[in-house]
Amino acid sequence: MRGSFMSFLAAVESARSVAVFDSNRSAVRVNGTRMLADLDKLATYGVDPEGGLSRLGFTSAEDSARAFLREAAGRAGLGSTVDQAGNLFLHPGETLPDGPVVLMGSHVDTVRRGGRFDGTYGVVAGLEVLRTLTEHDLPMRHTPVAVAFSNEEGALFPYPFWGSLAVTGQLEAPAAAVDRTGRSIREPLARAGGDLDAIGEAVWPPGTVAAYLELHIEQGPVLESRGIPIGVVTGIVGRTIMEFEVRGKQNHAGTTPMDQRRDALVAAAKLVLRVEALSADRKLCAVSTVGDLAVEPGQANVVPGRARLTAEIRDLDPTRLEVVEALLREETARSARQSGVDVTCVTTMRSAPVRTAAPLQAAIEAAAADLALPAVALHSGAGHDAQMIAAVAPVGMIFVPSRDGISHAPEEHTAPGQLVDGANVLLHATLRA
Numbered sequence: 001m002r003g004s005f006m007s008f009l010a011a012v013e014s015a016r017s018v019a020v021f022d023s024n025r026s027a028v029r030v031n032g033t034r035m036l037a038d039l040d041k042l043a044t045y046g047v048d049p050e051g052g053l054s055r056l057g058f059t060s061a062e063d064s065a066r067a068f069l070r071e072a073a074g075r076a077g078l079g080s081t082v083d084q085a086g087n088l089f090l091h092p093g094e095t096l097p098d099g100p101v102v103l104m105g106s107h108v109d110t111v112r113r114g115g116r117f118d119g120t121y122g123v124v125a126g127l128e129v130l131r132t133l134t135e136h137d138l139p140m141r142h143t144p145v146a147v148a149f150s151n152e153e154g155a156l157f158p159y160p161f162w163g164s165l166a167v168t169g170q171l172e173a174p175a176a177a178v179d180r181t182g183r184s185i186r187e188p189l190a191r192a193g194g195d196l197d198a199i200g201e202a203v204w205p206p207g208t209v210a211a212y213l214e215l216h217i218e219q220g221p222v223l224e225s226r227g228i229p230i231g232v233v234t235g236i237v238g239r240t241i242m243e244f245e246v247r248g249k250q251n252h253a254g255t256t257p258m259d260q261r262r263d264a265l266v267a268a269a270k271l272v273l274r275v276e277a278l279s280a281d282r283k284l285c286a287v288s289t290v291g292d293l294a295v296e297p298g299q300a301n302v303v304p305g306r307a308r309l310t311a312e313i314r315d316l317d318p319t320r321l322e323v324v325e326a327l328l329r330e331e332t333a334r335s336a337r338q339s340g341v342d343v344t345c346v347t348t349m350r351s352a353p354v355r356t357a358a359p360l361q362a363a364i365e366a367a368a369a370d371l372a373l374p375a376v377a378l379h380s381g382a383g384h385d386a387q388m389i390a391a392v393a394p395v396g397m398i399f400v401p402s403r404d405g406i407s408h409a410p411e412e413h414t415a416p417g418q419l420v421d422g423a424n425v426l427l428h429a430t431l432r433a
C-alpha cells in the first residue's frame, strides 16, 4: 500500500516537473534587442560607397564580420571553429562537437551592393538561439551549433555554395578556384582560417548533422502581400548557370556595311531575348535571367568583336531544367550559324531542386502555432545553403517577409519585430528538432 502511495507521489512529482519544464520551454524567447544590435553592427562591415553592402566572400570585409561573430560568441561563453573550407561554426564548449548536432545558420557574404539581411540574418539568429539555449540551460536531444557557410553568393570567387558544397563532399576542383582576374582562392581562404590543401577534411562524417535549420528573409513578395509573418519552406528551386562567349568580327563602325557585319553584341542581344522568352513566353522554366554581359572592345565607333554573357535558369523540376539547358544550347548554336558568329557555352553550375524534410516543416509549423504566428507553406525561388546540406541531412527553412519583395539590393528590409518573430520560431523549431 505504502509502496503504491509512494509511486503515486513520484508520478505526481514527475508530471509536475514535466509541466514546469514544458512551460519553461514554451515561455522562452530570444533576446530580440541583442540580436538586432548584432545585425546593426554587422551592417557596418563592407559598406559600399555606392550603396548597400559589398561584403564579398573571402574579402577582408567578410573577415571582419566573421571576427565580430567569434567575439560575440566568446562573450557569451561559446567557442568557435573554422574548418578547412572556411566555414565558421559557433558552439557550446571549446571544440566543435562531433555530432549529431542541430545546425542553424546561413552565410554572411553578400552580392555586390547587396542588403544587410540576406544570409546574415540566419547566422545572427542562429547565434542568438544558441545564446538563449545556453542561458536557459534547456536540455536538447542534439547539441545546437550555429554556422556561417563560406562564399554562398560566389560574387568574387565564382563558386557559389563553396562552404556547404565542401562539407557535403560536393565541391568540385577546389584547387583550381580563381576569381575573375585569375587570383587563386588559396591565400584569401587561408586568411579566413581555411586550408586549400586539406579541404577534403572539411567533409562531415555521416550522421554529423541531425537537422539543419536555415532562417532567411523571403527575398520575394508572397508573405508581405498576404500579410503573413512566417513562411514554412517546402522546397528550393534548382539552378543552372551557363556562360556564353560570342565571337564575331571586330571592325570599323562607320565603314562596315550593315549586311557585311558579324556583330557579336547583336547576336548576344538576340540570345538575351531568347533566355527571357524561355520562362516569360514559353513557360519552359520558372524564371530565366541574363545577369551579366560584357562587350569587347566596348567603344561607340567599333563593331563589337566579342561578347560574354551568363544565362541562369531556375525551376522546381529537375527534368525541366535539363530540357531547357539542352534547348538553349541547340537554339543558340543554330542562331549563331545564321548570324555568322561563333558561340561557345560552358555550364558552370547546376544545383538540384530539393524538398525540405516533412518532420522539420511540422516542427516549424508547430513552433509558429505556439507563438500564435500565422504561417504559410511556400517554396523558395532563391538558392540557399540548405539545398546543399539536403544531400546529407534533413533540412528545414523558415522565411520572414521582405519589404516590397526586394533582395540582392541595398533596399532589402524586414521590420525588426518580424525579424524577432522569425528568430523565436527558429528557437522553438530547434527545441523540437
Ligand code: GLV
Pocket (backbone or CB within 6 Å): 153, 381, 382, 383, 384
Ligand atoms: C542566392 O543568393 C541566389 O541567387 O538564389
Ligand code: MN
Pocket (backbone or CB within 6 Å): 111, 118, 153, 408
Ligand atoms: Mn543571396
Ligand code: MN
Pocket (backbone or CB within 6 Å): 106, 107, 118, 119, 152, 216, 383, 384
Ligand atoms: Mn542568402
